[in-house]
Amino acid sequence: MxxxxxxxxxxxxxxxxxxxxxxxxxxxxxxxxxxxxxxxxxxxxxxxxxxxxxxxxxxxxxxxxxxxxxxxxxxxxxxxxxxxxxxxxxxxxxxxxxxxxxxxxxxxxxxxxxxxxxxxxxxxxxxxxxxxxxDALALRHAPIVVGRTGWPFGNPYQNATTDTPLLAWHETRPAAAPGHRVIEYSMVWSNEDGGTDTPALMARWGRTTDIEWVYRVEVDASGRRVDGTAVYQAPLHLTFQFTGRFEGDHPLLQTCTENNNMCDVISPDPPLRFLLDASRTRPQGRAREAVMDRDPWTYRVAAQEMVREGKIEQPSDPATREVGDQRTYLFVEFAKTTGAPTAWGSAPGVALGVRLKADPSTLYRSDHGQPTWSVERDGAVATTVELPEGTAMSDIASIEALRRPVGLGDNGAPATVTSINRGFFLDDSYLPQPSAVAWQGSVTLTRANPSGVLWRPGLG
Missing domain, CATH: 2.60.120.260 (Galactose-binding domain-like)
Structure with a gap:
């Protein structure tokens, strides 16, 4: 070409x-x-x-x-x-x-x-x-994201030192009109200066990066944008119709909040702009964090930002809720579904627990005992479990699933875990080591039986 x-x-x-x-x-x-x-x-x-x-x-x-x-x-x-x-x-x-x-x-x-x-x-x-x-359809409609400037009094080069854009990808689905498709674009930032706090990010999302959908548009069979269908994720995670400027078919958006939501009104003369290659898509059936797994350097950047910004507990202690050295965490992706409720109350989330061979009576929980830090959403999801410094995969006796309602009451819905897709530690350089955990099966957690073992060494 x-x-x-x-x-x-x-x-x-x-x-x-x-x-x-x-x-x-x-x-x-x-x-x-x-x-x-x-x-x-x-x-x-x-x-x-x-x-x-x-x-x-x-x-x-x-x-x-x-x-x-x-x-x-x-x-x-x-x-x-x-x-x-x-x-x-x-x-x-x-x-x-x-x-x-x-x-x-x-x-x-x-x-x-x-x-x-x-x-x-x-x-x-x-x-x-x-x-x-x-095949450049996804590239053709990818958003240009202008850097966060804090206009009129902020630092116009914020993304050169914090919350920098790392990756982009797209996903497609059929639209209602025959031959039409909807394309949605998402981005990964190195962190978010606002929004979910760092310990909750590690527990509920399995990383300290910020991952957000940015822009969505319907295209016809020839790839042309359908008028009036372009929307974006606005402040407070609202969905607004895009009414801003296009460069060709690329919408021009600006990161305008500390948790990386978008505005379609651009501050004057922003110096930084990012047109990331969004041609790739998410691996089928995997959590959004799988796009980071393809680019392991993103884990290092995320960990380094936490260290530089003083967000890491020293010394690390898995008994506390604060985020410790990310090299002490087991990074896990698993899949779950939630059944129908049988009573009034809050829905159950699922946390993971790890027991070590040297001390099987101690259960290290991904949610640190916080109900709202369990994972409520279904599908493939990611979390982390903080463990004592120096723990290796060979030290793990079991990985368990733990049912925990996220609010008041318990609606009685069962939660079923069907797989562990990967589990790894970061190495000394904050890069993911090869996954050493994989499991498929079906473990259903109920109000009467709220926990179950998913994985033990040698159990596939």
Missing amino acids: LALAGAALAGAPLALAAPAGAAAAGTIVVDRGGPARSLPFTAARDGEAVISFAASAPGVSWGSAGAESAVVSIAVDGRHVTDLVVPSSDPVDRSLGLGHVQKGDHEVTLRFAKGSAPAADRVRLGRTRVRMPD
């Missing part, structure tokens, strides 16, 4: 063995105070373009104040399209949309941007390439 149209700068020639349909480069280096770097490409047709690379910034760490990130501004033919926040000195694979391009010659420009941390002086973009996917 793309033909090579020149050489990459920074002394690295465009790779001749590029994947089919892509323009590729070696390593492009973008320096603070240095010239912009350019990557020419030729589009063989009109369509949506994507740029990808392994991004790193020497001296940068999302976990260190003053060294949080380096920012690269990306333009196409002189038009600012998206920004890249680089939170690591280790290479991380990233992919961003470049928007709609017409058939012909184009130039991507990469510039070291304001908002970069004082410790950041250089960004290295390895294996840089531009491509035009054949």
Whole structure:
């Protein structure tokens, strides 16, 4: 789809063995105070373009104040399209949309941007390439999310140091009209400065990132937007009709709350904008957190933000409700359904409990004994269980399911757990270790029998 149209700068020639349909480069280096770097490409047709690379910034760490990130501004033919926040000195694979391009010659420009941390002086973009996917419907309607600025008195570069956008994906479903589809876009942020508190995030959602649906639209059989169907997640998690501006088919939204809800009215001259590659979708039958599992570096960024912002208890203690070192948690995804109620009262949630071989009388609970911290929603869900420092998978004697009404009374509904999809610890670098837990079956929890063992070593 793309033909090579020149050489990459920074002394690295465009790779001749590029994947089919892509323009590729070696390593492009973008320096603070240095010239912009350019990557020419030729589009063989009109369509949506994507740029990808392994991004790193020497001296940068999302976990260190003053060294949080380096920012690269990306333009196409002189038009600012998206920004890249680089939170690591280790290479991380990233992919961003470049928007709609017409058939012909184009130039991507990469510039070291304001908002970069004082410790950041250089960004290295390895294996840089531009491509035009054949199936670009999801890319065509993906939202452009303008960074949170706190206008008129806030920091316009907030997302370079907190709650930075990490990933995006889409999901589709049939619409009522024949041949029409509804596309919904979701994003992962490194955290949320407002909303659910950190201990509840770990218990109820199994992570400290913030995951939100952002934008939803109906398209007809030819992929055109159906007028009046575009909606977005507004403050207070309300759903509002989108009445803002489009760039092509891309709606322009702004992160306007501390828990990453959207507005369709944009503050003046926002410096950061994010067009993430939303071409992927969630693995079928899996929790939303599975999109993080595909990109393990997101767990490290999330953990580093907690450390830098002082949200981690020191020393870690699983007996308290505060969040400890995330490397002491078992990260679990399981699937559950809730039956019909038989009485008045609150619905049951499900928490997980872990017993250790060395002390089987102690039950470590994901909800820390808090009723509202159990998981009420059905389907595939994620949670975490805090364990003593140094615990390994080989130390675990059992994983149990625990039924717990989330409010006053108990409506008597049964809750059935049908699988554990994965379970892992983070390694010393805050990256997920391979999953060591998998189970399928059926354990029904009732008011009379509110707990049951799901998994023991050797039990598949």
